Amino acid sequence: MTQIVIDRRFNGPPDSGNGGYSTGAIAIAIGEPVKVRLVQPVPIDQTIDITRIADDRWDAHSNGVLIATAAISDVQTQPPAPSSWVEALGASHHYVGFGKHGFPSCFVCGPDRVEGDGLRIFPGSVPGTNQLAAPWKPDAALADSRGKVRPEFIWAALDCPGYFATCSPNPALLGELAVRIDHLPKADEPCVVTGWSIGVEGRKHRAGTAIFDADGACCAVGVATWIELKR
Known part of the structure; x- marks a missing residue:
């Protein structure tokens, strides 16, 4: 145990x-x-x-x-082509959580969390695509002794963008998450986090998420099931 x-x-x-x-x-x-x-x-x-x-x-x-x-589990999902850092930065300005957020103190996507405390990943729609994107520069405090972002924070970063890609604005909670990590980005590296909808079945929403490093290479992919709350 x-x-x-x-x-x-x-x-x-x-x-x-x-x-x-x-x-x-x-x-x-x-x-x-x-x-x-x-x-x-x-x-x-x-x-x-x-x-x-x-x-x-x-x-x-x-x-x-x-x-x-x-x-x-074996995550085989391949993400769509990533947005650029500039595109992700522009998309994040339209993050719906700035106006109304169910959990504004969320460690990952809460706008009430200050830099160095929360991850502050704020995904917004990318024009001309079916995905959301957000810029993310992982804080140095998230790194291991090699200067690489620790895996638990990769899982965290792959969480909330999936909600905003498939469930928002309806309230929902994460039901299941599987992650494949191809390589760990460096702390302070300008990354792009993306999210997209895979499908919907009743109150179950499936979403894909991914993290790309400064060179546009895929660091990690997540596949999640979100459960929309009964209203």
């Missing part, structure tokens, strides 16, 4: 962990290429026990309550 704790800094909704960061923390603790499905809001500042229940499956509990499940 492996144990992790999601620090309060990494919230999505005010009282639970950001879905991307939390699924990433679980995946990294497992140490295998997995997709992580969230069953309950991820508790903050509480121990989460991760247990292998089969060769290719894991459960995560907190205080005896099932929080998430994980299973081996």
